[in-house]
Amino acid sequence: AQSVTQLDSQVPVFEEAPVELRCNYSSSVSVYLFWYVQYPNQGLQLLLKYLSGSTLVESINGFEAEFNKSQTSFHLRKPSVHISDTAEYFCAVSDWGGSEKLVFGKGTKLTVNP
Amino acid sequence: DAGVTQSPTHLIKTRGQQVTLRCSPISGHKSVSWYQQVLGQGPQFIFQYYEKEERGRGNFPDRFSARQFPNYSSELNVNALLLGDSALYLCASTTRSSYNEQFFGPGTRLTVL
Numbered sequence: 001a002q003s004v005t006q007l008d009s010q011v012p013v014f015e016e017a018p019v020e021l022r023c024n025y026s027s028s029v030s031v032y033l034f035w036y037v038q039y040p041n042q043g044l045q046l047l048l049k050y051l052s053g054s055t056l057v058e059s060i061n062g063f064e065a066e067f068n069k070s071q072t073s074f075h076l077r078k079p080s081v082h083i084s085d086t087a088e089y090f091c092a093v094s095d096w097g098g099s100e101k102l103v104f105g106k107g108t109k110l111t112v113n114p
Numbered sequence: 115d116a117g118v119t120q121s122p123t124h125l126i127k128t129r130g131q132q133v134t135l136r137c138s139p140i141s142g143h144k145s146v147s148w149y150q151q152v153l154g155q156g157p158q159f160i161f162q163y164y165e166k167e168e169r170g171r172g173n174f175p176d177r178f179s180a181r182q183f184p185n186y187s188s189e190l191n192v193n194a195l196l197l198g199d200s201a202l203y204l205c206a207s208t209t210r211s212s213y214n215e216q217f218f219g220p221g222t223r224l225t226v227l
Contacts, residue, residue, distance in 0.1 A: 004156075034215070043118075043204055044157070044218040090156050100145060100208060101170050102216060104156030 002027040002093050006105035014113050015083055021076040021108045023091035033074040034092040034102070035065055044090065050074060086112045116140070118219035120205050126225045127195050135190045135222045139207030145169075146188040147216060148180055149204040157204055163188055192224075200226045 007022040025031065032051050036044040048059040055067040065076045074091060088109050092102040119138045127133050139146050145164040149157035162170035163182035182188045186207075192199055202223050206216035 036218075043220040044206075046215060046217070049215060092156075100147060100162055100216065101159045101172070102147075102149075102157070102206075103159070106154075106156045 002031065002095065002103045004091050004093055004103055004105035006089075006091055006108050008108050009106065010109045010111070012111045012113060013081055016080045018079050019077065019081050019085075019110065021089050021091075021110065023074045023076065023105060025072050025074065025091070025093045027072075027093060027095065030096045031093045032096065033065075033067060034094075035063070035074070035076050036090045036092060036104075038088045038090065038107075040087075047076075047089070081110075081112045083112050083114060086110060118205055118207050118217055120203075120219040120222050122222060123220070124223045124225075126227065128227050129195055129197060131195050131226075132191065132193045133195060133224060135192075135203050135205075135224070136187065137190070137205030137207075137219060138187045139205075140217055143207035143209050143217070144186050145208045146182055146186065147206045147208075148188070148190045149206065150174075151202040151204060151221070152198075153201070160190070195226045197226050200224060 003026045005024045013019050034049045035047040037047045038044050048057045050057050050067045058064045063078045088107045090107045091105045094102050121136045147162040148160040151157040159172040161180045166182045177193045180190045202221040204221045205219045208216045
């Protein structure tokens with residue numbers, strides 16, 4: 001069985017500051033890794049994903065995440081955040097070639113203050 | 115192209131009642147999954163359907179059931195509602211070749227009084 005731990009439930013930062021949202025996972029098999037973002041009163045939107053290949057993946061809006069197999073981590077980073085990045089961020093895993101079930105962490109609420 | 119659509123947007127029920135939630139996947143997607151998101155928590159997997167067959171089931175009681183229709187739309191049914199069933203119910207669709215990348219709908223907010 002897989003599990004995901006998001007180490008911070010809330011992360012407040014000032015605008016233009018860097019941010020890191022931490023995610024660790026546990027699995028007995030190889031996994032795909034995802035970060036989803038949820039704005040208030042909306043569904044989930046895929047931010048970025050790691051399937052294979054380069055361990056550093058990037059999104060179109062400046063976020064990046066690095067897959068670290070030895071530390072079983074997939075931390076999300078952004079060098080300079082905007083007010084509009086305020087949202088809840090969920091890390092998720094699914095196993096290779098098996099069920100398409102996603103296992104989510106409990107989420108990290110990112111609040112960007114002016 | 116339209117994304118995943120869900121109806122209704124909001125729903126209020128009382129304990130013991132039954133509810134049906136509906137989902138239409140993205141055109142061309144044959145797989146639909148359902149998730150429950152309780153306030154302050156991450157989504158929890160309930161069901162996955164592919165080509166009208168159940169392919170996965172999460173740790174939910176038998177009060178929860180679902181089905182998928184020939185046009186790949188899906189319904190989630192919950193019987194004998196409990197207060198703890200109050201949540202955002204999310205539907206996601208995917209193609210089987212998309213490496214498990216799932217596209218989520220806006221959800222149905224269910225409140226049980």
